[in-house]
Amino acid sequence: AQSVSQHNHHVILSEAASLELGCNYSYGGTVNLFWYVQYPGQHLQLLLKYFSGDPLVKGIKGFEAEFIKSKFSFNLRKPSVQWSDTAEYFCATSNFGNEKLTFGTGTRLTIIP
Amino acid sequence: DTAVSQTPKYLVTQMGNDKSIKCEQNLGHDTMYWYKQDSKKFLKIMFSYNNKELIINETVPNRFSPKSPDKAHLNLHINSLELGDSAVYFCASFGQGYGYTFGSGTRLTVV
Numbered sequence: 057a058q059s060v061s062q063h064n065h066h067v068i069l070s071e072a073a074s075l076e077l078g079c080n081y082s083y084g085g086t087v088n089l090f091w092y093v094q095y096p097g098q099h100l101q102l103l104l105k106y107f108s109g110d111p112l113v114k115g116i117k118g119f120e121a122e123f124i125k126s127k128f129s130f131n132l133r134k135p136s137v138q139w140s141d142t143a144e145y146f147c148a149t150s151n152f153g154n155e156k157l158t159f160g161t162g163t164r165l166t167i168i169p
Numbered sequence: 170d171t172a173v174s175q176t177p178k179y180l181v182t183q184m185g186n187d188k189s190i191k192c193e194q195n196l197g198h199d200t201m202y203w204y205k206q207d208s209k210k211f212l213k214i215m216f217s218y219n220n221k222e223l224i225i226n227e228t229v230p231n232r233f234s235p236k237s238p239d240k241a242h243l244n245l246h247i248n249s250l251e252l253g254d255s256a257v258y259f260c261a262s263f264g265q266g267y268g269y270t271f272g273s274g275t276r277l278t279v280v
Binding site: 157 | 200211225259261269274
């Protein structure tokens with residue numbers, strides 16, 4: 057069974073700091089990888105996704121993620137965070153042919169002005 | 170136009186009651202889901218339907234019964250509500266090459 061690990065439960069940063077949130081997945085076959093953001097009281101929004109091709113994926117709001125197959129990782133990065141990035145971030149995976157999304161436990165990001 | 174819409178947005182009810190949450194998508198996707206987000210923000214799939222047919226049924230109590238009258242609708246009926254059912258329930262749809270779209274969630278509070 058697939059599983060997704062997000063080791064950072066709560067990250068606190070100052071504005072303009074650089075961000076990297078970790079995500080590791082367990083499935084060894086072909087996977088699709090996603091990062092979602094959930095702003096307080098809101099629904100999930102897709103930040104970026106990886107299906108195939110260039111392992112460096114650019115998403116919305118200045119986020120990017122790098123798929124490293126050898127490390128089973130898909131870490132999320134942003135060079136300079138803003139206060140408005142305060143939210144919960146979820147890494148998720150689905151394997152080809154099974155569209156069930158398996159989520160990590162989420163990372164709460166708090167940006168201090 | 171809202172792509173995946175859920176009603177109601179908030180639902181407060183007493184233990185033992187039966188309630189339904191409705192979901193509709195206008196994206197033409199074949200696959201729809203119900204996810205549950207607990208108080209610790211953990212998201213877990215409950216059910217998945219593809220073109221009105223149940224394809225995923227995770228370990229969910231029998232009190233939860235999904236119904237899909239057509240591929241654009243997936244409703245969730247819950248019998249004999251318990252305190253532990255309090256959560257946010259998200260509906261989602263999936264389209265090949267398009268990905269997932271989530272609804273805005275239904276916050277269920279059982280008192």
